[in-house]
Amino acid sequence: MSAGALRPGRWALAGDSAGGALALAATQTLLATQGPLPAALVLVAPWVDLTLADPQIPGTEPDDPVLSRRFLQPSAAAHAGRTPLGDHRLSPPHSDLAGLPPVHVTARTRDILVHDVRLLRQRLLDAGVAVDHLEEPGALHAYPTLGAGPAADRPMAAQAASSASTWSPIGRPLSRPATPLHPRRRTSCPSDCPPRSTSEPRPSGCGRC
16 A cells, blocks of 8 residues: 555445454554555444443344354454453444544344444544444344345445445546456457358457458
8 A cells, every 4th residue: 555556545445244343443553654544444244342342232142143242252352362352453433433534334233243333333423434324124244245135235235336435526426337348359360261251150259350
């Protein structure tokens, strides 16, 4: 990034689950060190509070077939090492979030992390950060990454549109038709290539006829 490989304001940083927290923490580090910031953050069901201390989690846990505190707590301890779980570098909602780029964040109601995502959304708004928040009722943790289908396509499309609108110069998603890919044309024809005047089929991509 510092070498200029990425154009300023033309890239986004994304992550899902624990990767969402890493993306957020990395951006905070760039902000603190005056590094090049992404134009937007895209966080898919991010695990942003390693303490798992929200009092609403026990009520959601029986309805979450993917995650549980019993599963997550050893992972949090292994990741944190000697650093307290509530340290702002591990649990970003406990830090100053001012100055961050716009954030698109998705959550699911059958995910024990949904409460921390709601907390993150409120902390971002309180810090003056633009937030695009999508919460899918009845969906599971990180479900857009589990396969194709309308339930997965909807948040992925919203994330793409939100990110694109951030760096569009006119404030809306960029729209440009995709360039079709064509087979490479031959620079010469085989000796048995039929003349153009005939109706015989010619090799695909023939450069002469």
